[in-house]
Amino acid sequence: MDVMENPDxxxxxxxxxxxxxxxxxxxPASVAxxxxxxxxxxxxxxxxxxxxxxxxxxxxxxxxxxxxxxLVAKFFAAIKGAVLLLPKLKLxxxxxxxxVSVAAYSLFWGxxxxxxxxxxxxxxxMGHVIALRREGLQASAPMFVPFLGAxxxxxxxxxxALAEARVGLAGPILGTVGSAVCLIIGEATNSDLFRALxxxxxxxxxxxxxxxxxxxxxxxxxxxxxxxWFLGFGALVAMLLIVPNxxxxxxxxxxxxxxWRRWKLRKTRSLQQAAYYRVSPRNRLLVGLxxxxxxxxxxxxxxxxxxxxxxxxxxxSI
Numbered sequence: 001m002d003v004m005e006n007p008d009x010x011x012x013x014x015x016x017x018x019x020x021x022x023x024x025x026x027x028p029a030s031v032a033x034x035x036x037x038x039x040x041x042x043x044x045x046x047x048x049x050x051x052x053x054x055x056x057x058x059x060x061x062x063x064x065x066x067x068x069x070x071l072v073a074k075f076f077a078a079i080k081g082a083v084l085l086l087p088k089l090k091l092x093x094x095x096x097x098x099x100v101s102v103a104a105y106s107l108f109w110g111x112x113x114x115x116x117x118x119x120x121x122x123x124x125x126m127g128h129v130i131a132l133r134r135e136g137l138q139a140s141a142p143m144f145v146p147f148l149g150a151x152x153x154x155x156x157x158x159x160x161a162l163a164e165a166r167v168g169l170a171g172p173i174l175g176t177v178g179s180a181v182c183l184i185i186g187e188a189t190n191s192d193l194f195r196a197l198x199x200x201x202x203x204x205x206x207x208x209x210x211x212x213x214x215x216x217x218x219x220x221x222x223x224x225x226x227x228x229w230f231l232g233f234g235a236l237v238a239m240l241l242i243v244p245n246x247x248x249x250x251x252x253x254x255x256x257x258x259x260w261r262r263w264k265l266r267k268t269r270s271l272q273q274a275a276y277y278r279v280s281p282r283n284r285l286l287v288g289l290x291x292x293x294x295x296x297x298x299x300x301x302x303x304x305x306x307x308x309x310x311x312x313x314x315x316x317s318i
Contacts, residue, residue, distance in 0.1 A: 104146035127174030168219020199305035
């Protein structure tokens with residue numbers, strides 16, 4: 001190890017490192033007696049200085065401040081992490097509800113059909129999401145509700161009834177494409193699974209075109225003929241009486257509330273309501289053509305795949 005040089009340091013009886021002259025032997029120093037029991041007054045230069053009670057209090061306060069600062073830093077780091085994870089959380093919500101729906105439908109149809117069914121629901125809802133974003137509106141990711149389908153959340157469906165119709169019809173349009181793809185795959189591979197998925201996809205998109213809010217057909221009627229809401233609601237009630245079903249009962253309940261609310265708003269004859277439902281004849285005709293064309297295409301698709309739904313066929317055995 002390195003030794004620090006000291007010019008005043010000499011060894012008794014040896015030459016000085018500086019002068020080179022011999023030094024006289026140094027007699028041993030006399031040792032003074034120390035009384036028994038008396039404290040020695042020597043100090044250790046390396047000993048820790050004595051700390052009083054004030055120093056201890058300062059130390060505890062300093063430790064507490066450091067702990068609080070560290071806690072606050074962790075808190076803000078957690079907030080920052082949560083903000084960065086929000087898009088991922090939305091994705092997890094979609095994936096989580098989709099898995100729950102697949103598990104629920106699997107109890108009746110088997111997991112393969114249940115998985116394909118949920119994918120078709122996702123395709124339908126993404127049609128609405130894409131249309132909303134084209135209208136400059138924010139839309140949530142699809143969330144799945146077992147036995148009720150899927151939903152998306154948006155603050156508005158557009159600035160007017162025409163925009164609402166575009167958003168409403170976008171779901172069945174993309175849903176029809178998805179069902180047609182299933183039919184093509186089923187025919188190409190001779191797969192009853194994909195034919196069954198195509199049939200159910202055609203049926204669900206056709207059902208959604210019933211002219212009653214909040215179904216997609218009711219959104220189209222906002223731009224075509226709002227009075228058709230009552231006709232669609234009557235059709236729903238008739239279906240419920242012919243085939244009692246808890247899901248139909250829920251749709252009838254919410255459909256009745258929404259139809260009544262919308263009609264009351266229209267009866268106010270306010271300038272805002274008049275502007276919302278003002279649609280040019282040309283656009284009204286275009287919406288009508290798309291609406292009727294979808295009904296025809298979906299009915300044809302069901303006709304081409306209807307054999308799988310006859311004879312008490314169970315999708316679980318596909």
